[in-house]
């Protein structure tokens with residue numbers, strides 16, 4: 001997911017109402033991606049942008065709401081307030097965006113257009129005017145009141161504090177920022193330089209990202225000013241994909257060669273499957289447990305023109321062998337189900353959805369998939385274990401557990417834990433070679 005410029009495709013008041021409702025769904029435990037997937041194409045960019053910002057500024061907006069409204073308002077009003085306040089906060093941080101009176105007018109209009117909030121027009125107007133003054137005063141002070149404006153549950157903060165005593169706060173501040181747009185050029189169609197030239201001809205400025213965590217990247221491009229994907233030359237004929245630079249390490253570290261038998265054990269929506277196939281035409285099984293997500297793999301491969309008889313998308317459980325034909329693999333990419341704690345800047349709903357107990361159950365699932373995958377790997381073959389997590393329980397602890405348990409597992413050089421940064425999300429990478437005769 002990426003932030004787009006806010007296109008004025010929908011009146012702001014309507015977008016605010018939909019965004020407040022989306023926040024209500026997240027608070028009830030639904031994934032924001034799922035909620036956004038149900039919107040019409042013209043609604044999605046603006047609603048996504050408003051909702052992301054509201055979730056990123058949750059702590060600060062709720063401090064202000066608490067300060068100004070002694071009795072907690074009903075959730076519908078609270079969510080609408082958080083959407084409007086986040087717009088003020090982003091204006092303060094970036095010095096651009098909507099005028100104060102527009103935000104207030106549109107939020108009041110949104111209130112009057114939706115039955116459950118209709119009664120709160122006066123309250124909305126009064127609170128937002130006070131908030132705008134408070135934020136203006138705050139911006140004149142040298143330090144913001146809360147360095148981490150985004151909500152992270154206490155157990156999450158405690159975990160990071162324990163494991164990254166110096167970096168934890170900077171990590172959370174980083175994850176509360178808007179994420180840049182990063183592209184992966186399809187090497188089957190263009191070199192990075194060729195595509196950068198095409199972008200330039202279209203008036204879009206991009207710069208190469210040469211490496212992440214010491215691993216060279218040949219296809220990554222950074223767009224500091226995001227654009228809608230429809231404006232990217234050749235997007236619909238597969239010239240390019242949107243993919244974080246940290247995620248682009250997976251296929252590079254796996255290092256596929258033409259004709260090799262490769263398993264992508266947890267494949268949907270297929271971003272890394274596609275990247276592997278862009279690098280080498282291998283004999284690929286893309287395995288996925290979730291039937292709905294499975295459909296996205298084929299869609300991505302179609303758009304990127306990567307479908308062939310050598311590529312099979314299979315529904316199955318990677319922790320079991322029921323789907324497997326018994327033929328060993330040369331390489332296995334295990335992009336395991338995880339907390340997704342490394343990709344919060346692109347999925348700001350995650351801290352609201354995760355529970356502390358999830359970490360242990362994810363650890364158990366990851367181990368089961370690791371065990372089964374190892375059985376399916378040839379002697380001399382390699383397995384790349386990946387998570388988009390920053391919790392060591394899902395990263396280094398797992399790699400150490402695995403290497404200790406398997407005398408035939410040789411650890412090869414790999415980046416290990418990568419922390420979220422301006423250009424990449426947080427990922428974990430461990431590479432194992434199966435020793436054998």
Ligand SMILES: C[S@@+](CC[C@H](N)C(=O)[O-])C[C@H]1O[C@@H](n2cnc3c(N)ncnc32)[C@H](O)[C@@H]1O
Pocket residue numbers: 265266267268269270271272273287288289290293316317318319335336337338369
């Ligand atoms: C981190 S995501 C994979 C992202 C994907 N590799 C990409 O780059 O687009 C993990 C995926 O594993 C799937 N999954 C979870 N448990 C699984 C299992 N036991 N077997 C196969 N897939 C599983 C999830 O449904 C999810 O789609």
